[in-house]
Amino acid sequence: MSPHEDAPSSKERFMPPDSIVSKAHVQGLASYQELYDKSINDNEAFWTEQAEQLHWQTKWSSPICKYNFNLDHGPVHISWFEGAETNISYNALDRHIENGLGDRVAFYWEGNDEGQERTVTYSELKAMVCRIANWLKSVGVKRGDDVSLYMALVPELPAAMLACARIGAVHSVVFGGFSAEALADRVLDSRPAVVITSSGTMRGPKPIPLKAIVDDALNISEGKGHSVQHVLVLEQLPLADVGASLRPGRDVVWREAVDSQPDDCPVEWVPAEAPLFKLYTSGSTGKPKGVLHTTGGYMLGALTTTKLVFDVQPTTDVYWCTADCGWITGHTYVTYGPLLLGATQVLFEGVPTWPDAGRCWAIVDKYKVSIFYTAPTAIRALHARGDAWVTRHSRSSLRLLGSVGEPINPEAWRWYHEVVGGGRCPIVDTWWQTETGAHMITPLPGATPLKPGCATLPFFGVEPAVLNERGEELQGPCEGILVMKRPWPSMMRTVAGDHARFEQTYFSAFRGYYFTGDGCRRDADGYYWITGRVDDVLNVSGHRIGTAEVESALVAHPSCVEAAVVAVEHPIKGQAIYAFVTLMTGVDHSDDLRKELIATVRKIIGPFAAPDVIHWAPGLPKTRSGKIMRRVLRKIASKEEDQLGDISTLADPGVVQQLVELRGK
Ligand code: PRX
Numbered sequence: 316m317s318p319h320e321d322a323p324s325s326k327e328r329f330m331p332p333d334s335i336v337s338k339a340h341v342q343g344l345a346s347y348q349e350l351y352d353k354s355i356n357d358n359e360a361f362w363t364e365q366a367e368q369l370h371w372q373t374k375w376s377s378p379i380c381k382y383n384f385n386l387d388h389g390p391v392h393i394s395w396f397e398g399a400e401t402n403i404s405y406n407a408l409d410r411h412i413e414n415g416l417g418d419r420v421a422f423y424w425e426g427n428d429e430g431q432e433r434t435v436t437y438s439e440l441k442a443m444v445c446r447i448a449n450w451l452k453s454v455g456v457k458r459g460d461d462v463s464l465y466m467a468l469v470p471e472l473p474a475a476m477l478a479c480a481r482i483g484a485v486h487s488v489v490f491g492g493f494s495a496e497a498l499a500d501r502v503l504d505s506r507p508a509v510v511i512t513s514s515g516t517m518r519g520p521k522p523i524p525l526k527a528i529v530d531d532a533l534n535i536s537e538g539k540g541h542s543v544q545h546v547l548v549l550e551q552l553p554l555a556d557v558g559a560s561l562r563p564g565r566d567v568v569w570r571e572a573v574d575s576q577p578d579d580c581p582v583e584w585v586p587a588e589a590p591l592f593k594l595y596t597s598g599s600t601g602k603p604k605g606v607l608h609t610t611g612g613y614m615l616g617a618l619t620t621t622k623l624v625f626d627v628q629p630t631t632d633v634y635w636c637t638a639d640c641g642w643i644t645g646h647t648y649v650t651y652g653p654l655l656l657g658a659t660q661v662l663f664e665g666v667p668t669w670p671d672a673g674r675c676w677a678i679v680d681k682y683k684v685s686i687f688y689t690a691p692t693a694i695r696a697l698h699a700r701g702d703a704w705v706t707r708h709s710r711s712s713l714r715l716l717g718s719v720g721e722p723i724n725p726e727a728w729r730w731y732h733e734v735v736g737g738g739r740c741p742i743v744d745t746w747w748q749t750e751t752g753a754h755m756i757t758p759l760p761g762a763t764p765l766k767p768g769c770a771t772l773p774f775f776g777v778e779p780a781v782l783n784e785r786g787e788e789l790q791g792p793c794e795g796i797l798v799m800k801r802p803w804p805s806m807m808r809t810v811a812g813d814h815a816r817f818e819q820t821y822f823s824a825f826r827g828y829y830f831t832g833d834g835c836r837r838d839a840d841g842y843y844w845i846t847g848r849v850d851d852v853l854n855v856s857g858h859r860i861g862t863a864e865v866e867s868a869l870v871a872h873p874s875c876v877e878a879a880v881v882a883v884e885h886p887i888k889g890q891a892i893y894a895f896v897t898l899m900t901g902v903d904h905s906d907d908l909r910k911e912l913i914a915t916v917r918k919i920i921g922p923f924a925a926p927d928v929i930h931w932a933p934g935l936p937k938t939r940s941g942k943i944m945r946r947v948l949r950k951i952a953s954k955e956e957d958q959l960g961d962i963s964t965l966a967d968p969g970v971v972q973q974l975v976e977l978r979g980k
Pocket of ligand 1: 644748
């Protein structure tokens with residue numbers, strides 16, 4: 316099975332089932348088209364109407380959006396709802412409670428091990444958020460300050476995000492799978508005074524010593540000049556069991572510090588453009604960048620997409636997104652979108668294959684989940700375990716499925732549709748990015764005929780274009796580079812602390828457009844098929860990793876003089892990391908060295924970035940100006956050296972044959 320088999324010429328169509336259409340927020344393709352046209356032709360009216368669903372302490376002035384996308388006309392800037400004041404924590408919690416919904420379940424939490432469960436209502440969640448917010452205030456955190464979060468997926472994690480938002484602090488969640496060094500890099504960039512973590516947790520059968528990793532990270536950060544003043548530790552596992560200790564004067568445990576705080580904390584009304592969070596993500600060059608999202612527009616994007624794309628009916632649906640809050644999907648479609656809607660959701664700390672490959676479907680049955688959103692890599696991994704793990708559970712509550720993070724291959728799509736969804740649940744294949752904040756190209760379940768493997772049509776207010784390499788807009792069916800012609804409310808505003816990098820990365824290649832980094836095809840129906848990254852960004856199991864990051868981790872090993880990383884197709888992960896490594900003169904390659912190199916990447920970035928293959932390379936194919944020709948490396952890695960094309964520009968064409976001979980050595 317290849318993640319990219321099947322041409323998009325396939326005539327296969329799945330029409331929205333009547334049972335979905337009849338209750339959907341947007342019913343039928345004609346209604347979508349009408350609303351879409353309005354959203355483009357009268358953007359201001361469209362978003363004004365949508366924004367009325369939320370509470371604004373002060374209303375905005377006209378126009379609703381001000382921007383410049385074109386560097387030729389000055390610096391790039393984007394602002395929405397200027398003049399308005401709001402608070403996303405108020406909108407996600409207080410607003411519902413004031414409407415009498417305080418007893419509604421916000422989270423059904425399911426822990427790593429079966430039998431670990433908690434139920435948290437909206438009132439209870441608000442009280443938890445307020446206690447955390449009060450603790451933050453007690454240690455001096457103010458509006459605009461950064462707070463880093465490094466936790467497992469327990470209710471305290473979204474609660475801590477909302478607590479920051481409540482007082483106008485800026486959260487930066489770092490996924491609990493990142494290593495101490497990666498966490499240190501992020502802490503050094505955002506320089507928080509406070510870090511919130513937990514002692515440790517289990518991931519499947521494996522203990523994850525989160526606090527010990529934080530200690531290592533903060534030691535690195537201290538050595539480089541930034542000292543964190545306060546560390547709040549949720550004692551999920553006893554500290555001693557995970558080799559963790561508390562540093563007096565800096566570290567406090569949750570039970571003592573937070574539980575005694577008052578259950579109420581007034582919200583801080585902040586300008587719509589006040590920073591809400593930073594989330595670090597990989598690009599084609601350099602260190603991960605802090606993508607900065609602001610309050611008002613992000614809130615509106617999260618609300619409208621959760622409502623319309625998942626068609627959530629808050630009184631009857633139970634929604635479950637399997638993402639961790641360490642990624643953008645967990646920000647928008649765990650913490651913010653569902654809570655802004657007042658929905659009930661499942662929060663699952665574990666992994667889909669623990670204790671067995673039927674866990675997801677056991678959870679679906681247990682909580683009567685009706686909307687289920689996950690990544691293609693999980694779908695492929697579960698598919699590989701066989702249908703019996705799925706079919707032994709009823710799944711009769713499911714009515715809608717979603718996919719995110721990478722292109723879903725049609726074979727996995729069909730299995731998801733037929734076996735998991737019993738042929739009755741539409742699949743929303745949602746294309747978007749950390750930078751976009753919310754869904755951009757996606758079907759609407761009651762409106763869009765589906766084609767397996769296709770993200771289909773733009774969401775409201777989103778105006779994509781396809782460019783050729785010269786930056787010319789292509790019309791009709793075509794293939795090229797996906798860009799956006801205008802801003803949407805939830806788009807990133809800048810790279811934290813580096814606006815020049817923001818302009819350079821997203822706005823310099825094609826003047827007047829936001830450059831997505833993805834390639835795509837548009838078919839005769841106007842449907843968009845995302846073909847994957849056109850830059851040096853890898854997508855491994857839906858995790859975004861820069862080739863440059865892995866290369867610099869490899870060369871941190873004393874025996875490695877140079878490294879070049881490419882992606883190869885992988886049946887479960889979508890892409891696997893394939894690394895060509897040149898050793899110092901006099902160093903011999905060995906299996907031990909291979910293991911050490913992989914361990915170095917795990918240590919510097921995290922286990923999910925470990926290369927699958929280390930290919931010894933006495934030399935790398937380079938142009939005469941010294942540029943590594945990754946195109947050639949990709950062909951060698953995927954055993955297609957018979958299709959190398961023109962290699963006459965290589966400084967030393969002999970290197971190719973050497974590399975082919977060393978494959979598998
Ligand atoms: O290449 C696209 C791919 O994931 C990239 C964004 O990664 P990240 O910022 O980590 O956000 C992932 C969750 C939104 C995109 O540039 N991608 C994401 N969703 C899809 C996708 N590729 C194809 N189809 C999708 N549905």
